[in-house]
Every structure is written in C-alpha cells, then in structure tokens.
Amino acid sequence: MNRIVVVGGSLAGVSAIDELRRRGYDGELTLVGAEPGLPYDRPPLSKAALTRLVEGEEPDDLLLRPAAWYDDRDVTLRLGVPAAGLDVAGREVLLASGDTVSYDGLVVATGSILRPSSIVDQLPSVHQLRTSSDAHGLAAALRAGGHLVVVGAGFVGMEVAATAVALGVTVTVVDIAPVPMSRAFGPALGSWFRRRHEDHGVRVLCPSGIARTEEVGRRTVFDLAGGERIVADAVLVGIGTVPAIGWLEDSGLALGDGILCAPDLTTSAPGVVAAGDVVRWDHSLFGESLRIEHWTNAVEQGGHAAATLLGEPAAFDAVPMFWTDQYDARVRCLGRLSPADDVAVLTETERSVVAVTSRAGVVRGAVCINAPRRLAAMRAAIAEQRQVEDLLSAAPAAS
Numbered sequence: 001m002n003r004i005v006v007v008g009g010s011l012a013g014v015s016a017i018d019e020l021r022r023r024g025y026d027g028e029l030t031l032v033g034a035e036p037g038l039p040y041d042r043p044p045l046s047k048a049a050l051t052r053l054v055e056g057e058e059p060d061d062l063l064l065r066p067a068a069w070y071d072d073r074d075v076t077l078r079l080g081v082p083a084a085g086l087d088v089a090g091r092e093v094l095l096a097s098g099d100t101v102s103y104d105g106l107v108v109a110t111g112s113i114l115r116p117s118s119i120v121d122q123l124p125s126v127h128q129l130r131t132s133s134d135a136h137g138l139a140a141a142l143r144a145g146g147h148l149v150v151v152g153a154g155f156v157g158m159e160v161a162a163t164a165v166a167l168g169v170t171v172t173v174v175d176i177a178p179v180p181m182s183r184a185f186g187p188a189l190g191s192w193f194r195r196r197h198e199d200h201g202v203r204v205l206c207p208s209g210i211a212r213t214e215e216v217g218r219r220t221v222f223d224l225a226g227g228e229r230i231v232a233d234a235v236l237v238g239i240g241t242v243p244a245i246g247w248l249e250d251s252g253l254a255l256g257d258g259i260l261c262a263p264d265l266t267t268s269a270p271g272v273v274a275a276g277d278v279v280r281w282d283h284s285l286f287g288e289s290l291r292i293e294h295w296t297n298a299v300e301q302g303g304h305a306a307a308t309l310l311g312e313p314a315a316f317d318a319v320p321m322f323w324t325d326q327y328d329a330r331v332r333c334l335g336r337l338s339p340a341d342d343v344a345v346l347t348e349t350e351r352s353v354v355a356v357t358s359r360a361g362v363v364r365g366a367v368c369i370n371a372p373r374r375l376a377a378m379r380a381a382i383a384e385q386r387q388v389e390d391l392l393s394a395a396p397a398a399s
C-alpha cells in the first residue's frame with residue numbers, strides 16, 4: 001500500500017494519521033478536509049473556548065496538532081475543499097474542485113453535520129454550533145448580552161446554557177422532551193440536571209413545544225404550544241446531528257444512518273475503512289448497531305481503522321466513554337445509555353451521583369457525576385456484563 005488518503009480533517013482523521021505513521025506506514029499520506037484550517041478540537045467550543053470568545057479572547061489551544069506535526073509526518077494537506085464523490089472501483093476520491101485523489105487505502109472520517117431544522121430555515125439569524133466559525137458567531141451574539149433561547153436540551157444546548165448563564169446572559173431552554181438530555185439520561189438523571197440548571201438561573205421549559213416563530217427586528221419571537229410568548233435576543237438551535245455521508249450517496253458504499261461497517265471498521269468497499277462519528281457498526285458487547293458521536297470513540301476508532309487498513313483487523317468493541325461538563329458537574333458516561341434501559345442510582349449526594357443502566361438485569365452503562373474514582377469499577381462491570389443486583393447489594397464505595 002503506497003497511497004493512503006484520509007477524508008475528514010478532524011479528530012478521527014488525525015488519530016488515523018497518527019496510528020498509520022506510528023505503525024511504520026511510510027507511503028504517501030494525504031488529508032482531505034472541508035474546513036479551511038488545521039484540525040481542531042470541538043468540545044471546548046461549547047465550554048471554555050466559548051467563554052473566552054465571548055470575553056474577546058481568541059483561544060489559541062484548540063488545534064489538535066501544530067502545523068509542524070503534519071510536516072514531520074509528511075502529510076499532504078488538502079484543506080478547504082470537500083470531497084464530493086467516491087469511485088470505489090477506480091479507487092479515487094473526487095473533490096468539489098473537480099480534482100481527483102487516487103488511493104490504495106482510504107480512511108473515511110467525515111463525522112457529523114448539523115441536523116437540518118425548519119427553524120433554521122425560517123430564521124436565518126439563529127445560531128447552530130458545530131464548527132469554530134459557528135462558535136465565533138454565537139460568541140458575538142452572546143457578547144451583546146440579553147436573552148438567549150436554546151432550542152433543544154441535548155448536550156451541546158445544555159453546555160452552552162451553562163456557559164452563557166455564567167457569563168451573565170439570561171437563558172431559557174425549550175425542548176419537547178420531558179427533561180434535559182433525556183435520550184441519554186432518562187427521567188431521574190435528567191431531572192437532576194434540570195435542578196442543577198435551574199439552581200444556576202436557567203429557565204428550563206421541558207416539555208414545551210414551539211407553535212410559531214417570527215423575527216421581529218433583531219429579535220426572535222417564539223409562541224410556545226402552551227400559550228406563552230418568549231422573545232430572544234439570540235437563539236441557539238441544538239437539535240443534534242446526522243452523519244456526513246451525502247458525498248458518498250452515489251458511491252455504492254453501504255450506507256444507512258452512517259457508513260455501515262463490519263466490526264473491524266472495514267466498509268463494503270475494498271481498501272476503505274471508516275472511523276468516528278460517521279461509523280455505524282455492530283458492537284459485540286451490546287449486541288446492537290451503534291453510531292457514537294463522542295470524542296473518545298473518534299480517537300479510538302481512528303487508530304483502530306488505521307490498524308485494520310494496514311492488515312491487522314480486529315473487532316472494535318471498546319466500552320464507549322464520553323463526558324460533559326456543566327457548572328461544577330464533571331460527568332463521565334460509560335457504555336450504553338438508552339431510554340429503553342432501566343436506571344438504578346447506586347450512590348447520590350448533593351454533588352455526586354453514580355448510576356448504572358441495565359437491560360434484563362445486565363449492566364450496560366454507567367453515569368458518574370463528580371465520582372472519578374468509581375469509573376474503573378463501572379467500566380469493568382460493563383465489560384464483564386455483571387448483574388445490576390450485584391452492584392446494588394455491594395456497599396457503596398467512597399467516590
């Protein structure tokens with residue numbers, strides 16, 4: 001293999017490059033990315049980096065790797081031009097510029113894009129948050145103060161709510177779900193987060209539907225289904241993402257909600273592997289098809305896909321992990337969190353919670369809030385598929 005192309009200039013793509021060179025691959029290596037700059041880290045965009053941008057500082061530590069890192073690894077950067085198509089028979093990536101890039105091996109790491117939204121279509125001045133450029137736009141709106149309405153109480157929406165209220169912005173969150181982050185956390189933990197946000201002054205309108213929206217001058221008016229009218233100086237729509245697979249539609253690659261991959265992250269085309277948010281694969285531990293949109297998964301799959309491409313295939317079955325930081329709550333989540341699963345709280349204090357999710361009595365996931373010392377045991381319980389009863393009967397360890 002002499003020509004490897006990585007499409008997607010972000011976390012999973014950079015991790016793949018790292019692993020390819022670390023394993024001794026010394027052929028041509030090209031990174032194709034739609035965004036113009038060097039790959040950067042997204043999680044700070046709703047947290048510390050957003051605070052700094054609102055305060056008028058430019059965060060200088062967002063780059064995943066400095067420019068010299070790509071030079072040292074002899075990576076040809078083709079940034080600012082998206083891939084527009086893939087010819088799997090001819091082993092060529094077609095760029096939007098009309099150029100083609102040939103490969104022997106291809107890593108697809110095009111991640112997620114914002115879910116299309118009718119609110120965004122109707123109201124061109126509202127904000128969404130996926131890229132550094134989005135964060136700059138949102139920060140400029142928050143700098144003016146006033147009232148921020150967050151539509152969508154998912155992770156990104158609630159993180160921005162926490163960041164904005166700490167900056168003195170008045171914040172209202174609206175979602176049709178009964179509690180914040182309900183898809184991951186369910187009613188009990190979702191209610192814990194609702195209280196946390198309300199204690200800090202965020203108005204959480206869950207469940208609440210939006211009946212009508214209108215732009216009046218520089219403000220946005222929401223008529224809620226319950227009859228209340230709220231007026232926003234700035235709006236963030238955070239209703240999730242979808243996999244960035246539009247450019248692969250005519251490629252013949254097996255697609256669904258993501259690129260359909262085998263457990264070793266190979267795709268349906270020879271010489272093509274995939275990694276990160278864009279991947280859907282069957283996870284052996286949970287016996288179900290997953291697509292995970294979190295940082296650790298992108299890093300781990302990038303490395304794993306690189307190894308597979310270089311001829312060392314193995315099933316990717318890591319216990320998933322993600323975090324969210326809101327106020328002083330350091331939240332670490334492991335395994336599967338699904339509304340279909342049962343939730344049992346193992347320990348709870350004013351500041352910390354340890355809870356596990358289970359199905360048919362078998363532990364599948366865990367949430368540790370301000371409880372870092374419980375993480376290893378929870379990870380082992382998930383990997384070993386232990387009975388939730390065993391954990392409930394064990395004496396709670398100090399967190």
Ligand SMILES: Cc1cc2nc3c(=O)[nH]c(=O)nc-3n(C[C@H](O)[C@H](O)[C@H](O)COP(=O)(O)OP(=O)(O)OC[C@H]3O[C@@H](n4cnc5c(N)ncnc54)[C@H](O)[C@@H]3O)c2cc1C
Binds near residue numbers: 045
């Ligand atoms: C604001 C925010 C906060 C987050 N906070 C957390 C957190 O606290 N914890 C956590 O675990 N995760 C968090 N995440 C999620 C995490 O950042 C993602 O899971 C991770 O970035 C996924 O990496 P990826 O490389 O798979 O995809 P992405 O980061 O989506 O990158 C894909 C790249 O591919 C490019 N691309 C897309 N299509 C094409 C194309 N056709 N041609 C070329 N390039 C293309 C995109 O422009 C993008 O640069 C957060 C995400 C956001 C946006």
